Amino acid sequence: MPRRDPLWDYCRLHDLLAPGRAVLVGVSGGPDSLCLLDRLHRLAALHAFPLAVAHFDHSLRSDSAEDAAFVRADSERRGLPFYAERADTAAYASEHKLSIEAAARARRYDFLARAARQAGMSYIAVAHTQDDQAETVLMHFLRGSGVAGLSGMQPRVVLPAHPAPDWAEAMLTGERGLETGDLPGDHPLILIRPLLGISRAQVEQYCAEHGLQPRCDPSNVDRRYTRNRVRHDLLPGLERENPNLRETLARNAELLGMQRAQLAQHVTRLWGLTAPAAEQTPGQAARLDRAALLRLSPADQLAMLRQGAAQVLGDDRELGLEPFQAARRFAETAAPGRGCAIVRGVRLKIERDRLVLFRGADPLPDYPLLLDAAGRLPADCRLVAEPVEADSRSAHQKDRWEVEVSTEALAGPLAVRARRRGERFQPVGMGGRSVKLSDFFINLRIAAVARVRWPLVVCGDAVVWVAGLRLDERFAVRSAGAPRTRLRFARVGPSQLQLES
Numbered sequence: 001m002p003r004r005d006p007l008w009d010y011c012r013l014h015d016l017l018a019p020g021r022a023v024l025v026g027v028s029g030g031p032d033s034l035c036l037l038d039r040l041h042r043l044a045a046l047h048a049f050p051l052a053v054a055h056f057d058h059s060l061r062s063d064s065a066e067d068a069a070f071v072r073a074d075s076e077r078r079g080l081p082f083y084a085e086r087a088d089t090a091a092y093a094s095e096h097k098l099s100i101e102a103a104a105r106a107r108r109y110d111f112l113a114r115a116a117r118q119a120g121m122s123y124i125a126v127a128h129t130q131d132d133q134a135e136t137v138l139m140h141f142l143r144g145s146g147v148a149g150l151s152g153m154q155p156r157v158v159l160p161a162h163p164a165p166d167w168a169e170a171m172l173t174g175e176r177g178l179e180t181g182d183l184p185g186d187h188p189l190i191l192i193r194p195l196l197g198i199s200r201a202q203v204e205q206y207c208a209e210h211g212l213q214p215r216c217d218p219s220n221v222d223r224r225y226t227r228n229r230v231r232h233d234l235l236p237g238l239e240r241e242n243p244n245l246r247e248t249l250a251r252n253a254e255l256l257g258m259q260r261a262q263l264a265q266h267v268t269r270l271w272g273l274t275a276p277a278a279e280q281t282p283g284q285a286a287r288l289d290r291a292a293l294l295r296l297s298p299a300d301q302l303a304m305l306r307q308g309a310a311q312v313l314g315d316d317r318e319l320g321l322e323p324f325q326a327a328r329r330f331a332e333t334a335a336p337g338r339g340c341a342i343v344r345g346v347r348l349k350i351e352r353d354r355l356v357l358f359r360g361a362d363p364l365p366d367y368p369l370l371l372d373a374a375g376r377l378p379a380d381c382r383l384v385a386e387p388v389e390a391d392s393r394s395a396h397q398k399d400r401w402e403v404e405v406s407t408e409a410l411a412g413p414l415a416v417r418a419r420r421r422g423e424r425f426q427p428v429g430m431g432g433r434s435v436k437l438s439d440f441f442i443n444l445r446i447a448a449v450a451r452v453r454w455p456l457v458v459c460g461d462a463v464v465w466v467a468g469l470r471l472d473e474r475f476a477v478r479s480a481g482a483p484r485t486r487l488r489f490a491r492v493g494p495s496q497l498q499l500e501s
Contacts, residue, residue: 005043007039007043007194007195007198008043008047010155010194010197011043011192011194014155014156014192015156016123016125016155016156016192016193016194017040017043017047017049017192017194018047018049019047019048019049020048020049021049021123022049022050022051022052022119022120022121022122022123023040023044023049023050023051023052023121023123023124023125023192024051024052024053024054024083024112024115024116024119024121024123024124024125025037025040025051025052025053025054025124025125026054026055026056026108026112026124026125026126026127027053027054027055027071027074027075027127028055028056028067028071028127028215028217029055029067029070029071029074029214029215029217030127030214030215030216030217030220031200031203031204031207031212031214032127032128032129032132032195032200032203033126033127033214034074034207034212034214035127035195035203035206035207035212035214036125036126036127036194036195037053037074037078038206038210038212039194039195039206040125040194041078041080050121051080052080052081052082052083052115052119052121053071053074053075053078053080053081053082053083054082054083054084054111054112054115054116054124055067055068055071055072055082055083055084055085056084056085056086056087056107056108056111056112057084057085057086057087058087058089058104058107058108059086059087059088059089059090060089060090060100060104060219061217061218061219064086065086066215067215067217068084068086070215071084072084081119083115083118083119085111085115087107087111089103089104089107090103092106092107100225101225101226101227109159109191112124112126113159113189116189117189122188122189122190123189123190123192124159124189124190124191124192125192125193125194126191126192126193127193127195128153128193128195128196129195129196129198129199129200129203130195130196130197130198130199130200130246130247130250131199131200131231131246132153132196132200133152133153133196133249133250133253134235134245134246134247134249134250135227135230135231135235136152136153136253137149137150137151137152137249137250137252137253138230138234138235138238138249139226139227139230140152142230143320144320144321144322145319145320145321146302146306146320146321147256147259147260147263148260148316148319149319149320150252150253150256151253151254151256151257151259151260152249152250152253152256152257153193153196153253154193154257155192155193155194155196156190156191156192156193157190157191158188158189158190158191159188159189159190159191196250197250199246199247263303266303267303267304267307270296270300270303270304271304271307273292274288274289274292274293274296274304275287275288275289275304275307275308276289279354280311281363282311282312282314283311283312283314284312284358284359284360284363285312285356285357285358285363286307286308286309286311286312286356286357286358287354287355287356287357288304288305288308288354288355288356288357289353289354290331290350290351290353290354290355291353293305293331293355294331294332298328301328301331302321302324302325302328305324305327305328305331305342305348305355305357306319306321306324308355308357309324309342309343309344309346309357311357312346312357312358312359313344313346313359319343319344320343323342323343324342324343326340326342327340327342327348330348330350331348331350331355334350335350335445336350336351336352336445336446336447337350337351337445337447337448338350339362342357344359345359345360346358346359347359347362349362349363349447351447352444352445352446352447362449364449364450364453367450367454368401368468369381369401369455369467369468369489370450370453370454370455371416371417371418371453371454371455372453373453375417375418375453377416377455380491380492381489381490381491381492382489382490382492383414383416383457383487383488383489384486384487384488384489384490385414385485385486385487386485386486386488387407387483387484387485387486388404388483388484388485388486400468400469401467401468401488401489402486402487402488402489403465403471403486403487403488404477404484404485404486404487405464405465405471405475405476405477405484405485405487406475406476406477406478406482406483406484406485407482407483407484407485408482408483409459409474409475410459410464410475410485411459411460412459412460413459414457414458414459414464414487415457415458415459416455416456416457416458416467417455417456417458418452418453418454418455418456419437419438419451419452419454419456422436423436423437423463424436424437424463425437425440425462425463425466425472426472426473426474427440427466427470427471427472427473428470428471428472428473428476429473430473431473432473437451437456437463437466438451440466440469440470441454444469454466454467454469455467455468455489457487459475462474462475464487465487467489
């Protein structure tokens, strides 16, 4: 009976490898990645799955090109396809205001995703070990992360769908260049970590036993990087109290990962109740029903706000709890129109009955009808004015986007436009007293960004109807038999949909 292979068993347990499943291996040339490549190459020969190799040169050292040449030569010796790319990571970090570590990770994974697409592979293997897991968990603990952070890295994850914004600017090298048309496709890319259950000491022992001669990266001992300070200073100090700390942290991460999966199901259920699906724009903005959110427990409110930020960002990395504690308190008390920053460029905006999380330009509130930037109605909408039969009994309006006005009061053609500075009107029910439109909108808690785009129906210079909100007293129907004109907004086109209330 053939001897069992613990690595193959681990990979099968977590559905990382399988016969026929093509895998792209990210190789830096260091001990961990060289060990991973050698182990997968041997397993591929036994279990018949294709391999390719990818190397990303971060250009952070003057001799970094030598690492690329080393990995290329090793790939050629093994007869494996090789992909490589070089980019100025320091410049990218400066441009996008990122740490060198964050910029390197973003560029590396962007490259790996494109290389996998080019190679026709859906699985990308990276060489994170049990020691990396311990360091990651400890770093997340220091940042104040919740269950997601303390569960560390998972053996198998789906990569974010959105590529880095300037991926096409990278300098391409290697015998198989990546074409600029190779954007990520629709099917998911799976990141796998086959060495997550193996210690760094075991990796080094394997390299020695099999004659592997990895490259040494001096940046791995550079204390300017957080991970290196944790690796070389903090962890060794803590291990004097618990010699098995790395194994303990990795084991706890695995247990928390299971709890995280259960929590994810709970979050998904609450998200469906709190965040209407039709109002979400992943990668841009997330909208939550404010009343529904505030009915939840504080812990669930935190989870919903964090989920909203993850929807906007496309991932939940480095989303600690503290920023969302402050955001939760803000959501409870802030008035409509107020906003605050949360984390990683995500902001929270309070609307009349919604909370909006967004990044970049302030999104328009979720109102059924707003004018465009030029003050015009949307192309699929029009104002309809039609006479009402004298004997009609439909004296009440059908919905907020329909109203009946006095035909006799209309002294000219109707138009739709936005409000003008200082403009006033006489709301029905106020005895003919006029108010500023700006004050009227504020009293109704209409978001500032929507006030300048709210449609007004006017006759000459007079405001007839603040659409969907209030009729002007001068155009109200005075008696049941008086001639009436019905005004309504209607969608036009194939769907012929009416505006919602």
